[in-house]
Amino acid sequence: EPSCCSIEQSSCCDSSEEDWANCVAGTLHENELIELIQKAGFKDVVCTGHTHYTTAETTKGATFSATKIPADERRENHWDGIFKNVDYTQVLWHQSSPQKSIELIEKYVKDDANIIDIGSGASYLVDNLLQNGYKNITLLDTSKTALEIVKSRIKNNKVQFICSDILNFKNDKKYDLWHDRAVFHFLLSQKEREQYFNVLANSLEPKGIAVISTFKVDGPIQCAGLDIVQYNHQKMLEELPSDLNLIESEEFTHVTPKKSAQEYIYFIIQKK
Structure with a gap:
């Protein structure tokens, strides 16, 4: 199975379960995720909290807010x-x-x-x-x-x-x-x-x-x-x-x- 989601391979995310993140292989530090979101064209990226989702004792799910930067x-x-x-x-x-x-x-x-x-x-x-x-x-x-x-x-x-x-x-x-x-x-x-x-x-x-x-x-x-x-x-x-x-x-x-x-x-x- 694919290790992560893409536009062409999104079926791994098709689930009624709340924990959709199981389609992603591996974990990232919070600052790395913020940098990734910024590179995708967002600004004012802030981690707004953590969720109950975990893949190991040292990991947590996280939610973020951000503002999309206009293309021009x-x-x-x-x-x-x-x-x-x-x-x-x-x-x-x-x-x-x-x-x-x-x-x-x-x-x-x-x-x-x-x-x-x-x-x-x-x-x-x-x-x-x-x-x-x-x-x-x-x-x-x-x-x-x-x-x-x-x-x-x-x-x-x-x-x-x-x-x-x-x-x-x-x-x-x-x-x-x-x-x-x-x-x-x-x-x-x-x-x-x-x-x-x-x-x-x-x-x-x-x-x-x-x-x-x-x-x-x-x-x-x-x-x-x-x-x-x-x-x-x-x-x-x-x-x-x-x-x-x-x-x-x-x-x-x-x-x-x-x-x-x-x-x-x-x-x-x-x-x-």
């Missing part, structure tokens, strides 16, 4: 923490030269196009676009720290910076091209992915282009300590709403600053 707040805290505490040029997703993104952007839009880079982080994409003559660039990221890093690096007052969670983003401005290198694959729920495409479609001009890259099927299963969803051409097709067309996809191997390989796939999507 968790994302902001996670990414801002990374850019505050880590050298961004050494994170595994960093590209010293984002050539594949540049190649695809130049293929689909001219240098007067309105471009938005979603989850821009501290990427060198904007530096390269400016060098190549692109003038109308917006950077969006949930991390204020990441945007401040780029501001101080490029020193260009024509670039627009927006600090926002992608699922909360609203803007009257319409864009010719939407670029997203590895934001979409962090959205684990169908509801979040539907909201993402709703924001995308509302942000693009008619016939506008989205360049989206994710880890591909059989590629990495996590990034920056977070779970991701892998994609291939068919899987992305199944995700797209009726107002968006997948016009091409291309696999790409990224060589990390540690010289390891990460398998990505780029999708070119057009608004109808």
Whole structure:
């Protein structure tokens, strides 16, 4: 029998008995449980008492209260923490030269196009676009720290910076091209992915282009300590709403600053 419960293996918890904890193998100290609950996205975690349940003379059951942290707040805290505490040029997703993104952007839009880079982080994409003559660039990221890093690096007052969670983003401005290198694959729920495409479609001009890259099927299963969803051409097709067309996809191997390989796939999507 399974040693603990999971979404797929929950039958061990199906019981009318009060003592449901018999589906869990092993015990944890109270502080370890609190840390585990916090990592699951809760704050203000407090042990509110102990129960009669025991598996040994030295163990007791426990009850906890906690407050669920909203998903957008968790994302902001996670990414801002990374850019505050880590050298961004050494994170595994960093590209010293984002050539594949540049190649695809130049293929689909001219240098007067309105471009938005979603989850821009501290990427060198904007530096390269400016060098190549692109003038109308917006950077969006949930991390204020990441945007401040780029501001101080490029020193260009024509670039627009927006600090926002992608699922909360609203803007009257319409864009010719939407670029997203590895934001979409962090959205684990169908509801979040539907909201993402709703924001995308509302942000693009008619016939506008989205360049989206994710880890591909059989590629990495996590990034920056977070779970991701892998994609291939068919899987992305199944995700797209009726107002968006997948016009091409291309696999790409990224060589990390540690010289390891990460398998990505780029999708070119057009608004109808």
